[in-house]
Amino acid sequence: MTRAGIAAARSSTAQLAEIVSQMDDDQWELPSACAGWRVIDVVAHLAALASEAVDPPPPDPSWPKNRERYHDLRVDERRGRSHAEVLDEWHRSTPRQLDLLEAAQEPPVADEPVVVPGLGTYPRHLLANTMAFNVFCHLRNDLLAPGGPLPFTLPEPTDGLVAPAVDFMLAGLPQMQGPELTATVHRPLVLDLTGPGATTVTITPATEPDGRLTVAAGADAATRIHSTALGFIAWATTREPWRDHCRITGDASAATPFLDCLDII
Incomplete structure (x- = not known):
């Protein structure tokens, strides 16, 4: 199971709570x-995700199919609330979300497939990694300097925080963009990530016309994309240009279309 995902989600949430406690209204x-x-x-977004995990709303056909636009909708619903109201929702719902994700590590529910609209299908236990990714990515990339506006500091990211986030991203990579991303990969590509969260995987083309890319552990291709795992979280979500983080060895023309297209939500 993905108990490392639970530990990472709890740790990043505790770090966000530490930052929240230091902020003023202007910030x-x-x-x-x-x-x-x-x-x-950003906190309203995390609060919305937590509330939906605890008390899932009934499906509404008017919701945007695009996952990013759906997140915008949920944030827009909270724009009229005070800072205190947003924070209260986050403080109330997040511990319950973490407890539910912890319970989802146990059989028989752990391997149940869960459809996340717009993002794909995942075993229930991997949803802990989804939260680990969301909190880590928003906190470290969108809120804190140098990328974000807040001048607070946290300890350097550890493997325990980064690896679960990367695991979710790799699970989502074949699913989130579907045929759009699949069409960019015609030969196997190795993604070699170093530093905290280090891993090496091979991305293999779809074998059927309507199939998906596959992502498997190990290096089994001549063309390789080299990056730190921390950089991967930034560039694979299009927060930063991949060219600022990646070095390609082998056939760059085979890797460039994939890198230009990749956008993990």
Whole structure:
């Protein structure tokens, strides 16, 4: 199971709580590095995710099919709330979300497939890694300097924080963009990530016309994309240009279309 995901989600949440406790009203209104969202909107987004995990709303056909636009909708619903109201929702729902994710590590529910609209299908236990990714990525990339506006510091990221986030990203990579990303890979590519969260995987082309890419552990291709795992979290979510982080060995023309297209949500 992905108990490392639970530990990472709890640790990043505790770090965010530490930052929250130091902030003033003016800082909540600063623009985050997440386009169109203030700092308070990033927390509203995490609060919305937590509330939906605890008390899932009934499906609504009017919701945007695009996952990013859906997140915008949920943030927009909270824009009229005070800072205190947003923070209260986050403080109330997040511990319950973590407890539910912890319970989802146990059989028989751990391997149940869960459809996350717009993102793909995952075993239930991997949803802990989803939260680990969300909190880590927003905190470290969108809120804190140098990318974000907040001048607070945290300890350097550890393997225990980064690896679960990367695991979710690799699980989502074949699913989130579907045929759009699949069409960019015609030969196997190795993704070699170093530093905290280090891993090496091979991305293999789809074998059927309507199939998906596969991501498997190990290096089994001549063309390789080299990056730190921390950099991967930034560039694979299009927060930063991949060219600022990646070095390609082998056939660059085979890797460039994939890198230009990749956008993990």
